Amino acid sequence: MQTQEYQWDITLGLKTSLFEEQRNKQLAKRRIYTVVWIVLFAAAFLFSLVIGDVTMEKILNLPAAWNYLKETIPILRMNSLGYDVGVWYARGDIWVGHLVDTILIAFLATFLSVIFAFVISFPASRNLIRSTSVFFLCRRILDIARAVPEMVYALLFVFAFSLGPLPGVLAIAVHSTGSLGKLFSEVNENISMEDVEGIKSTGGNWVQTIWFGVVPQVLPNYISYTILRLEWNIRAATVVGLVGAGGIGMELMTAIRQFQFKQISAITIMIILLVFFLDWVSEKLRHQLIGGEKLI
Template sequence: MRIDIADITPDRVAALRASAPQVFGGTVASRLASQAVWAGLIVLAVYCLVRFDFSPVRLWNGLGQLGAIIRHMFPPQSGGAFMEFAGAILQTLGMAFLGTLFAALFAIPLAFLGSKNILRFSPGRFLVRRGMDFLRGVDQLIWALIFVRAVGLGPLAGILAIIVSDTGTLAKLFSESIENVDRKPVEGVRANGGDPVQTIRYGFIPQVLPMFLSSTLYMFESNVRSATILGIVGAGGIGYHLAERIRSHRWEEACLILIMILVTVGVIDFVSKRLRQRLIGKATH
């Protein structure tokens, strides 16, 4: 619609300002509220910096010490334990794979029970969702410390920590996918006499399966990094060897371990990204 400049009168501008004040910069109250929020954030940031004893001098000294550590890391050396490191990398990959696999399997029924278009019983759905929140609300590192005390040192504690934490995360992602499905295929299955199991099998799963697989691959990619950290607290894998080298100040060997971790994570990221792109492309098609 074309507007002539002659039609823009002060009365018309005043009427438009009254009907849509946010277009003209908002009301005085909204601007004051916005400024108060920004001022509050700035005050909170300054308080946290002071409370945590942040200072440029301390940061500069820390960077100097970090530079000294980096100088001790080169050239990287294996100390005769290269094959041991390679085996630990494979153990870390196995922890991430098993943890992600079982987490995905456990998350699928929880996701259906936590979706409002599957479970109409609100109290039951509420309990399932709060259970998801609890599982993913506790960090993997905390779960690893708990399981190290429960089952002892080794990869089993790391696998259990990944399973528990990722079950909550994947169940949340899966349930959101289920709630956003196209209703037409679902209604078509029901119209042809499909029971609830058949409705889920033929109405929901074909739509959500590519997203399930894509999310699982992404979590596996993330868990390869997480499993390294879990090893530092005694859950096995390459993280255990890294923590041991750092504690004993064997920085050349620690540098080699870091390089091996970076190469492994880079390869996993590349392969996982390609697979996710193919799955998402098939889902769109």
């Protein structure tokens, strides 16, 4: 009995010493990582402070931002509320028109991008196309379309198509063709190939194979991605106007540049309400699609 306990103690001691050793090793390793992270982080931080032009003077000047926001609060008096709101939204009818334009810009852009993305996504799916070069070409086209931000396209298109909603539509359409095309082709790559083989075995050509074998499988996913994209595109459409590409952004740009403080808050509130409304509608639509009837 006693010898047993003794032996047990020895192994325990060995085990604890082994454990300690192992633990110290781990800790040392971790300490190295910690030091490396801290050094890298501090370097990036200092670099950013210097190059980002963050000076004490600018930080101390930040309360000016508060004053700026305070300026945008309109004067609303209880006894003349209707009149005050009327003054605040004096250009309300014009803004509503621009807000509608914004939604239509996003709608047209989404419509165009769905068509393009639909067409390009099939040759950009590895399982549906045999030619590697066509596959890579389509993938690269989508990548490039996606990688350049909407605002950069908008700037270039404003130059080519002159000011107005058209460059906005095209800018958003090109960018979202890239995003949607990539999402669509990823959906295509995850389908069951049995249906495709079935259509092929009856002698269907490539287009028929896609139309009858792939599209019925992927359509529900396409629709839910499209609704999400429409929501995103409306948000984008509110800002392409800042570079002159139509919509409510153009009005906001003018108001901010001309220091029309009350107009800034009025337009911003309209944009926020639009975004809230959008979130709500999009959520409703997607829920209905998931739980309910087949819409298409």
